[in-house]
Amino acid sequence: MKGNREVTIYDVAMALNISPSTVSRGLKDHPHIRLETREKIKALANEMGYQRNKFASSLRKKRTETIGVVVPKLNSYFMATAIAGIEKITNQHGYGLIISSSQESEKKEVTCISTLFNSRVDGLLISLAYDTRDLDHFNLLFNKELPVVFFDRVAECRGCMSVVIDNYKAGYEATSHLIEQGCRKIIHLAGNLLRNVYSERFKGYRQALADNGIKYNPDLLIVSELNNQTGIDAANIILRMRKRPDGIFAANDTSAVAVMVELQKAGIKIPDEVAVAGFNNEPVSQVIKPNLTTVDYPAREIGEIAATSLINKLTNNEKFDFSTIILKHKLIVRDSTMRRSGINITMESIR
């Protein structure tokens, strides 16, 4: 299939009348090889079209210089951006990347991890699937001491690192903001409370209510996958309520937008009748009318920092051994929650 034979270090060695090991060393700038020889080797190798055979090398070194990434989904702005951040860093350090998607399912996540493990990746970056309950599939990795860095949707586990934002605080801020705007009956659209991101946002929501003397009402908590359809479903639940809520805090922008569109179809005015806040600051938040108040999530940075941490772990070996890194977020206030007085102009609270 692949046409003719590949050029190997033996070919280069023979052509230069030196040994293969010298070529091997010269190619990677081993200081024991005379500079002149190194140059000669590299020049000829290049000219002959030599390409290092990764398999032979990995087989021998028992390292692949490849990092595995497992994300819950690819077609989300947040994840795509985080991956771009990861890619940038791993590229810089000469690592390859294998990206796989668990499609929000625990079952598929197990397969992904085992496939990556089987591919002998040197380390793993992972954001958990929506419904992952059992973390047994990670034991495989822990037993082999394969470094794992969680990002965004993280798990508590012995010795692994996590990169997140303070979801509790962000949830608290978003809810407090709604309360400041005069909301008293605030719906919370949450994701699976097993996931840190959603449980923390929920806790922040509850605390903000409590701190403002509003009693938490479990009927106002709607848990779902937070996609377009479940957003529509939530809107329908809301429309059927005897007494309508005056605020909605959705744990992502997708569901916030879906709810808004649906409520608007039913003639409900946003923000006047219902104020809506989302989470993630996806581009769609600036398309919907009124523009969506949301929490800016540093997706790219999360990816970059997770990748950097993993590579540090891989190289510095044990040094630089933190447990959690928390990045900054920002509440971005836009029209979907601006109910105070007549001055209903667009404003980005921070920037």
Add this chain to the structure above:
Amino acid sequence: MKGNREVTIYDVAMALNISPSTVSRGLKDHPHIRLETREKIKALANEMGYQRNKFASSLRKKRTETIGVVVPKLNSYFMATAIAGIEKITNQHGYGLIISSSQESEKKEVTCISTLFNSRVDGLLISLAYDTRDLDHFNLLFNKELPVVFFDRVAECRGCMSVVIDNYKAGYEATSHLIEQGCRKIIHLAGNLLRNVYSERFKGYRQALADNGIKYNPDLLIVSELNNQTGIDAANIILRMRKRPDGIFAANDTSAVAVMVELQKAGIKIPDEVAVAGFNNEPVSQVIKPNLTTVDYPAREIGEIAATSLINKLTNNEKFDFSTIILKHKLIVRDSTMRRSGINITMESIR
């Protein structure tokens, strides 16, 4: 790093008192091995936690059972969906996947391809970057007879396969629809005309104008990267025109939406003053008000078919050797172009 030694076929062989070659064959159900022996081998291998070492295997077989994917960007709904389709098929056939993104740059595309080539992928799926002009970096692949399947943004080249939709027809239909709605001065937001997708859509636009007796005016062609910013820029150009256009056909939804948002900010009524049609049927097209008329692009199918074709090529070897597959698209008419009479209800033209 990886803890203790891995289990190899030698360990299994020794434990069973048979030879490694028998184990190797037994593991892959080689018919020459007695069924009983095969079962025994597989049972023990499993019990001992044996995992095939892909490097040794690839090194020996000179095939990696891995497919490389190069896409122009990851954070687009279209690409993410296409990749999901690719993943589904490759998984089914036991192929691994290495996904990389050229970030719309020719330079990065060259790197991606050479990295994948270097990783000795068995075949390549690729959608070209925005500004790729020179196809020299593919020679490397062609010389080694590495199968390549282009999808969406394809290239003419000896012996490669392509999976696309009929962009010319889609462009023709979208433009004709605008004309039917009474538009006479129609802006076309195009991407780089080097890319088949954009040049074809443009040709369709021109032909529709011609067929309706409208003279093509080069001033109405705006070429850009079709992202959010260039959409805003286009809106500003439009706003500065002495005589405003009454229709816009944008070659993607992102730019269509950006233009709409910006024109609306300036107080322009859509569709009454300007009708807007996009391309791709991204979710955002149903968020924007009025909902965006667009062309439904079968992203998932494109991915699935491209992957299937490549795998066929890889296995059937030379059989099933088409040059181009053209999938069906659909014009989806929504409110952003419905200017006829008072009946301005939402309709999905097909479905």
Add this chain to the structure above:
DNA sequence: GTGAAAGCGCTAACAA
């Protein structure tokens, strides 16, 4: 139906 043996291309310990 099973085994022996060579070798894929590279690396690194050891020797010189």
Add this chain to the structure above:
DNA sequence: TTGTTAGCGCTTTCAC
């Protein structure tokens, strides 16, 4: 500073 050599774990030809 360079060379020799022994594998990494698997597959496959050839032999029995």
